Amino acid sequence: MRFIFFMLFLFLPTGVFAQGPPITVDTPIMLGLSGSGVRTFGKFVSKEKSKVYIQPIVLPYNILPKVQVGVQLPLKAVFPDDNEAVFGLSNVLLFGKFELFKIDGKAETFRVLGVLKQSFPTATHVALGEDIFRTYTGLVIGRVTSRLGLYSNVGYTFTNKNGVGSIRYDLSLGVPLLSQQYPPHQLNLFLESSGDYNIEPGRHSISLSPGIQYIPGRRILFESSVQIPILQKRALNPTRFSILFGTRFLFN
Template identity: 45%
Template sequence: MKKSIFSVFLFLAVAMDVAAQGPPIFTDTPIMLGLEGRGVRTFGNIVSMENANAYIHPVAFPYNITNKWQVGVVAPFVAKSPNGMDSRSGFGDLQVFTKYQLFQKDGKAKTFRGLLKLTEVFPTGNTSETPTLGTGANQTSLSLVTGYVTTKYGLYTEVGYNATSDNLPDNVIYKLAFGYPLLPQKYPPQQVNIFAELLGNYVLDGVGNNLFFAPGIQYIVGRKLLFESGIQLPLDDPAPEGQKTNYIIRIGTRVLLF
């Protein structure tokens, strides 16, 4: 009986610490509790390129079937404004995903977890007119996501492979995120987290490597609401001159429904 009570309190303590730490802004997380579980996540990506501007606004609906298995769908709205061309907007490529936790090791005020994530992207965005709103190809990606979270910091990694149809090049995904909470832990959570992330995407067939540095800040209000913002700054961009990315700004929120 005492062991069962201790286990419950340990679980609650870990869950509170995880909730206060918050998930990374750009990198995925192996935590499927609280704001990373059943709810709604939405954000706007403001993309500035040398030859165009774009706004991408996905809405994600994750749902926990069990505490180890999650499914979800991401529906994006896309607006593009190329230099010297008419702007176009509409729905982009639809995504569905599933996550399954492979391992979980909890300690006092810390946890280490890992999961597999499978994502399928369907070419639902219009490609018959220019500028296109989708890739016109199916994409399948499989990633390993890990995270080590304590009351003092969080360290997250994501490594995966994305296979693309229609003779488009595949790519290797690699991400690293470090999170640091600025306020003391308390319940219900009210926390400000800062993040530093490296976001990599190596495109095969000789295309090259995309690498961004992404600082960000996150504000958690209680158990059910989170606000976050970050910016991606290019460190390595293989795009031709005149087509490179200047920056990507993200502003978003997550809401736990139940």
């Protein structure tokens, strides 16, 4: 019963709303000097042995036109099928992005960013996050026109506990359904794919995520997507599906 109530609460806002930044993939477009905002989303993950709810709050800030730094504060709730639920802070992540390459044209751009992410073992419980430091280094590549957005992320994660890390690769295709206008009033569709290959145990997962995004004004957007696993090789607790509902807000 508690679970049904939780799900109803989670989906209540999506009933109201049916090309902006991709949903589960990083964007190469930063907002320039002093650009700042906040992003948060609720992600519900249904696994074979548990249910997980994650609510990260992401605060990016552009310190230079080509350099962005930020922090991700993830709140997490884990509901194991055979144990007590756990709530609290998961591992905090700091990140930095640097624009390496840019070709701008009329209503289009091609950009490549270098990304560095560092997570810290700040989780208040072992179920909320591993007790390890993780470092991710990668590239964000994107070609965005007013008709189509193509985004890809590729990177490598290494940890302080074992020598071999994992490779992450994501793809996203975004299409606007309404004509481009400013101030924005947009509805965008996304088809995204995320892959993660853990080299040492040979664990490999790939998921496909259709998503929708609604932008009602200059400074706010809402987005929702469903992640469906299409490959889960050697997964310890396989995922059935994930659902995400989020918002982004730009500061004045």
